Amino acid sequence: MLKRHVDQVWARLDHLYANGITFISWGELYHWYNIERLSKTPWRDLEARWEQLLEEKGEKPSDPQIAEVLGGVSFFFSRKPGRLSERAA
Numbered sequence: 001m002l003k004r005h006v007d008q009v010w011a012r013l014d015h016l017y018a019n020g021i022t023f024i025s026w027g028e029l030y031h032w033y034n035i036e037r038l039s040k041t042p043w044r045d046l047e048a049r050w051e052q053l054l055e056e057k058g059e060k061p062s063d064p065q066i067a068e069v070l071g072g073v074s075f076f077f078s079r080k081p082g083r084l085s086e087r088a089a
Contacts, residue, residue: 005032009046013053016064016075025072 001009009032016022026038033042051061064077 001032001034008032009049010053013046013049016050016077017053017057020077022075023069023072024075028072 008028012022012024029038029042030036033045035042047063050064054061062077062079064075067074067076
């Protein structure tokens with residue numbers, strides 16, 4: 001992986017940590033990891049980097065939620081997850 005792509009991955013994970021949400025497009029995954037087929041390698045790398053980020057921040061390990069959406073994957077991280085129905089009640 002090129003250094004600039006490493007920096008982009010870290011920036012996206014920092015955004016997830018700071019804002020609770022980020023998006024990575026399929027094109028970015030293929031481009032950053034220089035792959036033609038999406039295997040477990042990018043997911044394992046993202047997971048390892050996420051765990052490293054949380055460790056650096058002194059946070060407990062936490063697996064962010066993901067959702068496949070049009071054009072890529074959205075990642076969600078919350079220290080206190082809730083539900084809309086709870087807020088509406």
